[in-house]
Amino acid sequence: MNRVYIKTYGCQMNERDSEAVAAMLRARGYAIVSHEDEADVVLLNTCSVRDQAEQKAIGKAGQMIKLKRKRPHLLVGIMGCMAQNRGRELLDRLPDLDLLVGTQKFHHVPDHLENIVSAIQAHGPRPSTIVDLEEEAGSQNTIRPHLEGAEDEKKVSAFVSIMQGCNMQCAYCIVPTTRGEERCRPIAAIVEEVVELAARGAKEITLLGQIVNSYGRREVPFVGKISPFVQLLEAVHAVDGVERIRFTSPHPRGFKEDLIEAFGRLPKLGSYVHLPLQSGSDSILKAMNRPYTQEAFRRIVASLRQVVPGLYLSTDIIVGFPGETDEDFEATRAFFEEMAFDQGFIFKYSVRPGTTAAPLGDPIAKEIKEARNQVLLDLLEKQSLRRHTALIGQVEMVLVEAPARRGEGLYMGRTAGYRKVLFPGRERLIGALVPVKITEASASHMMGQLEVSE
Numbered sequence: 142m143n144r145v146y147i148k149t150y151g152c153q154m155n156e157r158d159s160e161a162v163a164a165m166l167r168a169r170g171y172a173i174v175s176h177e178d179e180a181d182v183v184l185l186n187t188c189s190v191r192d193q194a195e196q197k198a199i200g201k202a203g204q205m206i207k208l209k210r211k212r213p214h215l216l217v218g219i220m221g222c223m224a225q226n227r228g229r230e231l232l233d234r235l236p237d238l239d240l241l242v243g244t245q246k247f248h249h250v251p252d253h254l255e256n257i258v259s260a261i262q263a264h265g266p267r268p269s270t271i272v273d274l275e276e277e278a279g280s281q282n283t284i285r286p287h288l289e290g291a292e293d294e295k296k297v298s299a300f301v302s303i304m305q306g307c308n309m310q311c312a313y314c315i316v317p318t319t320r321g322e323e324r325c326r327p328i329a330a331i332v333e334e335v336v337e338l339a340a341r342g343a344k345e346i347t348l349l350g351q352i353v354n355s356y357g358r359r360e361v362p363f364v365g366k367i368s369p370f371v372q373l374l375e376a377v378h379a380v381d382g383v384e385r386i387r388f389t390s391p392h393p394r395g396f397k398e399d400l401i402e403a404f405g406r407l408p409k410l411g412s413y414v415h416l417p418l419q420s421g422s423d424s425i426l427k428a429m430n431r432p433y434t435q436e437a438f439r440r441i442v443a444s445l446r447q448v449v450p451g452l453y454l455s456t457d458i459i460v461g462f463p464g465e466t467d468e469d470f471e472a473t474r475a476f477f478e479e480m481a482f483d484q485g486f487i488f489k490y491s492v493r494p495g496t497t498a499a500p501l502g503d504p505i506a507k508e509i510k511e512a513r514n515q516v517l518l519d520l521l522e523k524q525s526l527r528r529h530t531a532l533i534g535q536v537e538m539v540l541v542e543a544p545a546r547r548g549e550g551l552y553m554g555r556t557a558g559y560r561k562v563l564f565p566g567r568e569r570l571i572g573a574l575v576p577v578k579i580t581e582a583s584a585s586h587m588m589g590q591l592e593v594s595e
């Protein structure tokens with residue numbers, strides 16, 4: 142009963158939480174396997190941000206529960222955002238679920254599994270579903286550094302959760318419900334985790350939170366004009382062995398002078414920023430309850446580009462928010478082009494019951510959403526290709542992450558602007574920063590050759 146398969150839906154925060162659960166389980170002697178067929182326990186770490194994400198996970202859970210007919214000892218659990226958001230209601234559809242664990246309870250998963258197994262061993266019949274969804278004060282500190290038991294997982298690039306929850310109320314968004322109140326981990330605990338990760342070979346650290354630049358707003362005092370988030374960046378920057386630092390997601394509202402200025406003096410921040418725009422139309426931004434305007438966004442990006450020449454900019458956009466007219470969308474399209482985003486995540490609006498936008502329904506036709514989505518995807522492809530093509534012949538410092546998924550002898554790494562580069566390399570270059578001359582470009586990545594003989 143000790144082989145566990147964890148399937149993760151949703152954002153990097155979920156990836157990170159799944160890693161933490163895996164590490165806790167390994168420390169208790171479980172084996173983490175990479176396929177459900179080999180597993181005694183299947184855990185789905187779920188997302189609620191769009192309806193499709195929920196449907197996928199419900200479908201998968203249904204399939205897994207059906208498998209129990211053939212494999213009666215199989216245990217199936219749902220963790221994370223959808224467990225938190227839908228709660229016991231999920232049991233109406235999935236009564237044979239063994240475990241339902243919310244976003245503040247990941248650290249209880251090993252105990253719950255042990256309890257289920259010993260109950261089965263003691264009495265035979267399966268106990269009823271264990272449901273653990275309550276809020277828990279201090280839960281941001283309970284997910285221990287994800288390192289114990291993870292000897293085999295030496296990663297060049299590691300995620301570090303710096304906070305949980307969100308206190309904003311973007312009209313469309315379910316995350317404040319699924320993740321609860323905003324609360325942060327102390328700087329010292331985060332740095333301790335980063336030091337351990339660096340000792341294990343991590344070179345790139347991605348700091349995760351729903352709005353990272355509101356980190357520590359209530360708990361940590363400013364030092365002069367330096368906000369708690371920038372203090373954290375400074376502390377992580379000082380860790381030996383860390384070569385690059387990224388963070389996701391910041392909010393345009395909190396993207397203040399001290400953070401912009403930090404890019405000028407903390408070289409490990411590189412030249413990549415993900416800054417969610419959501420819409421380029423002021424009236425839609427207002428309806429979304431996003432407290433900034435197109436002009437404010439433009440100003441932030443202009444200041445960033447002054448400090449970071451050659452900035453690579455990424456964003457999130459929602460198309461088809463209720464009330465989005467052709468003119469609103471045109472404002473988004475034109476601004477998307479003006480900002481010349483290098484990367485973007487374009488989402489079709491999905492009504493989330495319980496959000497403040499839910500009563501507005503979903504008046505924009507599916508075809509219109511689809512068309513708007515495509516317009517932005519096409520633009521993105523053009524912009525990305527243009528930017529990559531301009532690098533042909535230049536030498537970029539590439540952090541080598543892993544063998545490429547395809548291509549014998551090819552390795553994958555990223556530039557300081559977080560662009561993907563494939564090049565012929567060697568196993569021992571993994572984790573190194575190497576100069577690569579760019580030879581070919583596509584919208585998704587570039588090809589290159591090592592510049593010096595190693």
Ligand code: SAH
Nearest residue numbers: 313314351390417457458459488489490491
């Ligand atoms: N905290 C992050 C976003 C987390 S959710 C931030 O504020 O940037 C990730 C992205 O999903 C959001 O940026 C948004 O673009 C998208 N999203 C959130 N709710 C959505 C919904 N109801 N429909 C479609 N996309 C949505």
Ligand code: SF4
Nearest residue numbers: 307309311314316351
């Ligand atoms: Fe959702 Fe807005 Fe919070 Fe991001 S800032 S998680 S979009 S409510």
Ligand code: F3S
Nearest residue numbers: 151152188189190222
């Ligand atoms: Fe989804 Fe939860 Fe992340 S709703 S986007 S997995 S915070």
